[in-house]
Amino acid sequence: MKLLLHIFISSLIAGCSAPGAFSGSDRSNIAAVKIDLPTVQCVMCQEFITDGLMAMDGVQTAYVNLNEEKVLVKYDKSKIALTDLDQTITKLGYQAGDVPANAEAYNNLPGCCKLPQDR
Numbered sequence: 001m002k003l004l005l006h007i008f009i010s011s012l013i014a015g016c017s018a019p020g021a022f023s024g025s026d027r028s029n030i031a032a033v034k035i036d037l038p039t040v041q042c043v044m045c046q047e048f049i050t051d052g053l054m055a056m057d058g059v060q061t062a063y064v065n066l067n068e069e070k071v072l073v074k075y076d077k078s079k080i081a082l083t084d085l086d087q088t089i090t091k092l093g094y095q096a097g098d099v100p101a102n103a104e105a106y107n108n109l110p111g112c113c114k115l116p117q118d119r
């Protein structure tokens, strides 16, 4: 009797499932900065500023400290410049460091968020 051996060669294609290059941010691009918020008043201000900064592409975290009147921002330097952060804050109606608030935005803030002399 003849035994026929059929040899099946199966080629296994090793799927190299490496996740590939992350298109996102490189850790070395992350910077942290504290920006003075001399006109910040209340919890609402805190929310406005946090939300405004977090909405920016490249901002990782934004934490407003009401007692210190500062915001701590971690951001991607390859996407955002420090002046962009200032600009976002001033457009929300708040002074950012030495950069004055946008007057119109400030006028549109709720009363509790304005300086005591403007309420």
Ligand SMILES: [Cu+2]
Pocket: 041, 042, 043, 044, 045, 046, 112, 113, 114
């Ligand atoms: Cu407020």
